[in-house]
Amino acid sequence: MNPAHLAFAALGLIWGTNFLFMKWASVYLSASQIVFLRVLFGFLPLLACALLTGALKWRHLRHGHHFMVMALLATVIYYYAFAKGSSLLASGVAGMLSGAIPLVSFVCAWILLRQERPTTRMLVGIVGGFVGVLLIAQPWRASDAGVDPVGVAYMLAGSLSVGCSFVYARRFLSNLDMSPLALSTWQIGFALVVIACITDFHGITRVIDDRRASIGLLFGLGLCGTGLAYLLYYFIVGRLGALAASSVTYIPPVVALLMGTMVAGEPLHPVDVVAMATILGGVYLLQRRGPATPEGPVAKPTAPPQTIVDASAN
Template sequence: MALTVGLWGFSWIVMKTMVPLIGPFDLVMWRYLIAFPVLLIMLLATRQTLAFPPLWLTLGTAVFQTMAFQCLSQLALVTGGAGHVVMLAYTMPFWMALFAWGLLGEKPTKRHVVGFVLAGVGLTGIIAPWQGLGSLTASFIALAGGVCWGLGAVLAKKMFQRHTLNVLTVTMWQMLLGAVLTWPFTLIIPQRPIVWGWELSLGLAYMAVGASALGWWLWMSVVRRVSASVAGISSLGVPVLTVILAWLLLDERPSAAEVGGIVLILAGLVIVTSAGMRRRLPGAARR
């Protein structure tokens, strides 16, 4: 999860620099279209299975997590014109916990509730709604992206619970389905022309290989191994890292509310992940 947070946290910095170079739907389609053969080559080289996973759960995961979340987040980033709007997408852990409760029967413990409350207050500090959220439409789009990611991640967890699957194979098919499902939007919805050059090429290489192929493979591995609630709240490390990187690389100095939000999110992460470890360890090891 730490590697996933690192890859995805930096990806928001990369995406911000790519906004003038490529439209949101073109970016999503191309990153997945490049990531698919990268993972295919890895599977062929290691002689792992290429079998297509269970259809409906795989398709549901692709629609909500792989395609809808990314497209809505990119659209909100472009139309909202404010980095804080993107943070609304990271309400995902709270939606994921809700869907996991209803679809997987993962009832949160008291420690989980405390951790979620702290992380929720911290995320509010980073978003800072009292400073304005820019376009109201963009805010709702970003929030819808978070809901879609939460539902898609729970469907992925359900698939791993029901079936014994190769995570790398599942990720490869997710990349292909994400590209195919996004392609019609690149034709229907007007976007800025693509400005091809070395900057866009480097950005696409990172988004395809680092953030998509490797990032989604790591994320799926996390979803398979831990509860949906723990996986979801762990992703809040991404906006925390994004704020820090934006400060260091883009000279976007965080406010006092953002610094306080980072501290609260980290506290919530520690509480929730330690609760998961306590449940997995035997009594002697726990002591």
């Protein structure tokens, strides 16, 4: 079997379990504490790999202002919003909402970059995807015991932040003479400094009392969900191309829904399945609407890997 296909499956599984791990950790930790530990333990394997390969250069720091913007948009705000949203929602619901990230990224790119006029198929994909989000959020049930609208708002805010980071990366970082590993290491390193400065560490060790939550946070979210995920993504891009790698975004919502139902015992409603299918259908229409353009900018992704869409999206 092609190792890239195994990496593809592993990456989808890793990202799909992140929402359950965040839900478990949120019982003991604040959102900023979850983000700090996730970034810390995700940064360590990236830094080790970057140092071993000689990817980091001191001259890269002249782009420090870009690293800071990406650290805020694509790591700190994005991770924080998703941690807050996951604490207020069922893990399966949070995971399904994450399926809208490519849709939000496309809308941000279309509004801010204006590189391509949307076709009818693209518009159908966007509308269909956001109809799926509405089916999950169910704002008409806000007064009932439905989905928490604040949690949905956090998830959408995180999607918006990372969508803007994708546009920023395309505009300012795609042509830098720097490897994807170096870009990601600097980004996560800057993010670690920022989140360390704003986190209240009081009570951060409480998560140790729950072995399931602590292992999920440090190993699942940190080492695997952040550090290993970057490395797997770049491996897939190198073997299969950015267009194929971007389709990994179809897997996490499905995995999150199954994990929430089978592991956490969360209820599964028919509307959830319909909503997830609608969101993924919208992403499919955007990604498969026509011939792909060269992959140059996408071969150097700096936003979190799960947010990168193929080059033809802009």
